[in-house]
Amino acid sequence: MKPFTTLTAVAAPLIRDNIDTDAIIPSREMKSTGKTGLAEGLFAPWRYLSPGGRDPDPQFVLNQPAYAQAEILLGGRNFGCGSSREHAVWALAEYGIRAVIAPSFAPIFAGNCTRNGIVPVVLDDDAIAAIGEDGGLVTIDLAAQTVALQDGPHWSFEIGAEAKAMLFEGLDPIDLTLKSRADIAAFQTADKVARPWIYLGDLMP
Template identity: 50%
Template sequence: MKPFDRHIGVAAALLKPSIDTDAIIPSREIKTVGKDGLAEGLFANWRYRDVAAREPDPDFVLNRPEQIGTTILLAGPNFGCGSSREHAAWALAEWGVRAVIAPSFGAIFFANCIRNGLLPVVLAEPEIKALADSVAPDPQVNKITLDLTRRELLGPGGVSYAITLGDEERGQLLSGLDPISKTLQEHAAQIDAFEVGDRVNLPWMYS
């Protein structure tokens, strides 16, 4: 996955509470078991006036001209609740989202964000509303900076908030290594040695 160190991005506000994974990507939009081809279905029920025809709804926040290039979502409480589908994180990442800032997250969605290089930032609801208000006049100018190395969120006008994230999750994002990649990196010698012995003991497995 792509490491997350410091990111400056355009932010969009989706402050509705309990946006679940079926709203993030409806089940009918999941036509693959892979990570590719999901961005088109992101928020499909909201992004399109006619889903089948893919006719954009100009009133939906991500379709507005001032939100071109949005990479940060300002969200309401319990973002990513509902189904455990990892496709929700995959769709956001493929769209270009690098971070979601919300008062709280669905637990499985939060973990899926970490595994896919998305930064989930927990921030109090009034502070998120203040960020949304400060970004709104010109999102292309009033960008948000997320510095994971310094554990700091910088909003327009110099406002600053701490990024609270566990050391393990922070380490995964900074390194760009999910648990499997980390295991492969840290235990490469042991894995190679096992495979050598296994080929001797069970040669038919490798034919």
């Protein structure tokens, strides 16, 4: 997973409340169990003129030239609600979105973001409106936990220590667990002495 340190990019304003995972990636667009091949179906109900079609709707924000290369998405409250499908985050990541800024996130969606290299940034409505109205480049600094406009205001955001470490170091959940490999091995060695009857063989190299 690609580490996230700082990002300066255009932020596409899609400021609607309750954007659910079926809007982010409809079930009809989920044709693979893998993480690839999903970007084309991202926001398909809004991005294209007809269901199942591929004619771009020029009114949709990601189809507008100013936001064609956006790596930051501005959203409304309860972003990522609905089903827990991780495909929604996979589609965003494959499209090139590295961060979503919203007043609040569905908890499962926020967790899926941090496990797939996307920073879920919580800012209030006024900050998001100011970023959207500015329309310029936005800088997200994960170490400092700030969002800033060029020559303009900046805001601080909160993020959990574990989520921050995963994003900053580019770790998925397995990588994060393996950072404690020595402690795991030490526990297992002691446990084999204390409870040898539950071990059928070596479980770790």
